[in-house]
Amino acid sequence: MTERDRQDVKVLQIRQAAKTLFLRHGFERVSTASLAKEAGVSKETLYSRYPSKEAVLADVLEHLVSAGRADAGAVESLRDRADLDGALRRLARELSDELMQREYIELARIVIAETPRLPHVGETFRASVPGRAFRATTELLLAGQRAGLVADVDPTAAARMFVGPLVVHALLNVLLVAPREGAPPAPRMDVDAHVDLFLTAISRERS
Known part of the structure; x- marks a missing residue:
């Protein structure tokens, strides 16, 4: 991800929500809809930052x-x-x-x-x-x-x-x-x- 993405408030919200949900429910049981809801963003916003749920997981792992x-x-x-x-x-x-x-x-x-x-x-x-x-x-x-x-x-x-x-x-x-x-x-x-x-x-x- 670019430096701009790292400072993007929506990206930070999605990353934190993903970490919370993945740890609570596992990867497969978390839908993009529930991820967007937990992050407080629309699905359109989610997909404008990440092409897939796998990309969100990769970002979470990279920042750990x-x-x-x-x-x-x-x-x-x-x-x-x-x-x-x-x-x-x-x-x-x-x-x-x-x-x-x-x-x-x-x-x-x-x-x-x-x-x-x-x-x-x-x-x-x-x-x-x-x-x-x-x-x-x-x-x-x-x-x-x-x-x-x-x-x-x-x-x-x-x-x-x-x-x-x-x-x-x-x-x-x-x-x-x-x-x-x-x-x-x-x-x-x-x-x-x-x-x-x-x-x-x-x-x-x-x-």
């Missing part, structure tokens, strides 16, 4: 996990190992924090439940959430290679190695754990140890 937060300037200005180290740690912390959000996990449950009947829902989730994380990581690694900081490795495979453990941690510690009243918060991943190991694997030591 925004792995591409690091701006392009930060990526392009990599000069040394410290810049790369800092960029990877920021990216890992942002992604880890957002993957551990209870709202995101509950939407992930909905997507998993709906995918056998509606494969496109799973495809939307994969493209909107993990896909963004992989793209952001790949772009950062390519910038590192241009700066001579990252070894001649396959950036796509390396991005999977970086993002995968963060996703698995959320899967094992939040998604597969039933929420209980008064339960302690899920353990946080040791992001610094993860980034240290990753840097050891992909860095090109400069003489």
Whole structure:
């Protein structure tokens, strides 16, 4: 979506209504009519912002996990190992924090439940959430290679190695754990140890 869309009051209303209804009823049981009613907009207004209910779901997911937060300037200005180290740690912390959000996990449950009947829902989730994380990581690694900081490795495979453990941690510690009243918060991943190991694997030591 464009910056103008992000500031559009109607878009904000629709996004919030969609999140509320999807979490309450699941994806399939929410009609565009009920979504428009909850958002306080007409169906015409809804369709002028989103071509389909799937597009609304994609937007909700994208705003729960925004792995591409690091701006392009930060990526392009990599000069040394410290810049790369800092960029990877920021990216890992942002992604880890957002993957551990209870709202995101509950939407992930909905997507998993709906995918056998509606494969496109799973495809939307994969493209909107993990896909963004992989793209952001790949772009950062390519910038590192241009700066001579990252070894001649396959950036796509390396991005999977970086993002995968963060996703698995959320899967094992939040998604597969039933929420209980008064339960302690899920353990946080040791992001610094993860980034240290990753840097050891992909860095090109400069003489």
